[in-house]
Amino acid sequence: MAHSVLVVDDxxxxxxxxxxxxxxxxxxxxxxENAAQALDTLAESPAHVALCDIQMPGENGVWxxxxxxxxxxxxxxxxxxxxxxxxxCVASLRSEIVDYLLKPFDHARLLEALRLGVxxxxxxxxxxxxxxxxxxxxxxxxxxxxxxxxxxxxxIEDALEGLISMLELHERDGREHATRVSRLAAAVGDVLGISxxxxxxxxRGALLHxxxxxxxxxxxxxxxxxxxxxxxxxxxxxxQVGYDLLKKVPSLAGAxxxxxxSHEAFDGRGYPRGLKGEAIPIGARILAICDSxxxxxxxxxxRPAMLPAQAVGEIARCSGQQFDxxxxxxxxxxxxxxxx
Numbered sequence: 001m002a003h004s005v006l007v008v009d010d011x012x013x014x015x016x017x018x019x020x021x022x023x024x025x026x027x028x029x030x031x032x033e034n035a036a037q038a039l040d041t042l043a044e045s046p047a048h049v050a051l052c053d054i055q056m057p058g059e060n061g062v063w064x065x066x067x068x069x070x071x072x073x074x075x076x077x078x079x080x081x082x083x084x085x086x087x088x089c090v091a092s093l094r095s096e097i098v099d100y101l102l103k104p105f106d107h108a109r110l111l112e113a114l115r116l117g118v119x120x121x122x123x124x125x126x127x128x129x130x131x132x133x134x135x136x137x138x139x140x141x142x143x144x145x146x147x148x149x150x151x152x153x154x155x156i157e158d159a160l161e162g163l164i165s166m167l168e169l170h171e172r173d174g175r176e177h178a179t180r181v182s183r184l185a186a187a188v189g190d191v192l193g194i195s196x197x198x199x200x201x202x203x204r205g206a207l208l209h210x211x212x213x214x215x216x217x218x219x220x221x222x223x224x225x226x227x228x229x230x231x232x233x234x235x236x237x238x239x240q241v242g243y244d245l246l247k248k249v250p251s252l253a254g255a256x257x258x259x260x261x262s263h264e265a266f267d268g269r270g271y272p273r274g275l276k277g278e279a280i281p282i283g284a285r286i287l288a289i290c291d292s293x294x295x296x297x298x299x300x301x302x303r304p305a306m307l308p309a310q311a312v313g314e315i316a317r318c319s320g321q322q323f324d325x326x327x328x329x330x331x332x333x334x335x336x337x338x339x340x
Contacts, residue, residue: 002026002027002028003026003027003028003048003049003114003118003121004027004028004029004030004045004047004048004049005022005027005028005029005030005047005048005049005050005051005114005117006029006030006031006032006038006041006042006047006049006050006051007019007022007029007030007031007032007051008031008032008033008034008035008037008038008050008051008052008053008056008061008064009033009051009052009053009056009080010033010034010053010056010057011053012033014053015031015033018051018080018110019031021107021110021111022051022110022114024107025110025111025114027049027114030045030047034056034057034058034059035056035058035059035060035061035063035064035067036058036059038050038052038064038068039064039067039068039071042068042071042072042075043071046072046074046075047072047075048074048075048076048117048118048121049075049076049077049078049098049114049117049118049121050064050065050068050072050075050076050077050078051078051080051101051113051114051117052064052065052068052077052078052079052080053079053080053081054079054080054081054082055081055082061079061080061081065077065079065097069096073124074121074124075121076098076116076117076118076120076121077096077097077098077117078097078098078099078100078101078113078114078116078117079097079099079100079101080100080101080103080105081100081101081102081103082102082103098113098116098117098120099112099113099116099117101113143214143215143241143244143245146162146163146166146211146214146245147245147246147248147249150162150163150248150249150252151248151249151250156251156252159249159251159252160204160207160208163208163211164178164207164208166211166214167208167210167211167213167214173298174210174213177210177294177295177298178206178207178208178209178210179207180294181206181207181209181287181290181291181294182203182204182206182207184206184290184293184294184331184334185202185203185205185206185283185286185287185290186199186202186203186206187334188286188289188290188327188330188331188334189202189203189283189286191330191333191334192282192286192326192327192330194282194283197254198254198282198283200254201254201255201257201258201283202258202282202283202286202287204252204254204255204258205254205255205256205257205258205259205262205283205284205287206258206286206287206290206291207255208242208246208252208255208259209242209258209259209262209287209291210238210242211242211245211246211259212237212238212239212240212241212242212243212245212259213238213241213242214241214245215237215238215241216234216235216238216241217234220234220235236263236271236272237272239259239260239261239262239263239271239272240260240272242256242259242260243256243257243259243260246259254283257281257283257284258281258283258284258287259284259287260272260284261273261275261280261281261283261284262284262287262288262291263288264276264280264284264288265288265321265322265323266280266285266320266321266322266323266324266325267320267321267322269321270322277324280324282327285323285324285327286327286330288322288323289315289323289324289327289328289331290331292311292315292322292323293311293312293315293331296310296311296314296315297311308335312331312332312335315328315331316328316332
């Protein structure tokens, strides 16, 4: 039996093209021109996959996706959107979107998305192993979409906002933590006499240092206990994932380098490349300390927050090992000035 797809788009010509492509792939195709008609059609006969345009008259695709998820939980949802609709696209992630088609796209990209949608539909009633494999594919697809959306924005502020919004969906405290770390890194950089493009790269890198976590499993991000060796191995890939994502956005190339080296240690025992001392970019050395300080002074499962003085003491203890001694001193100067 052929898999079914509902194509929802108010543009009659585009809807016809997408339907013709899907039919040529062997799908049983139905059409709807708006959200209300789409829900009526699904009520009569649920589809395996729903392909929805985001911008439509009346209720938009985000609203429709939410209703489909409530009423037809096994229907896979694919969104078609213009790259400029970054805010709407990010909002729709909350409705468990399987894939995004960024306009303009061709028939090969449509086929790829529909196949992923069918796999998602089948996984809703399949084994845990199949669901886990599909989750990995979906995380990878979201990382690609994040990079494409960011690179298509008219200005860097919109690109940063889109990326942070995506991170926020995966890290509950993602935006607040990133903002605090970025501000602290800017202050430490100022004490060290860093300015110009270098400080811009540092602050952007600090803001996006956890962006690679959008490709990390939720079971690891939210595990209410220490990670085991296998889980740590997966978690340690997030700087490389973040670097690969940001490198695709030309204006974030410098920030990408900061992100990649953010978990290197001054004594060479960090990751992913085992860089040592001055071989570690100064921005990454600053980020490592600022990230650690903010993390230690905020509650994290399974440990409570440290007092600021305790966190400073722990950072000082690791000076020359995990952290650059001169950056440790600069952090202390910033914190003392803030305490006055």
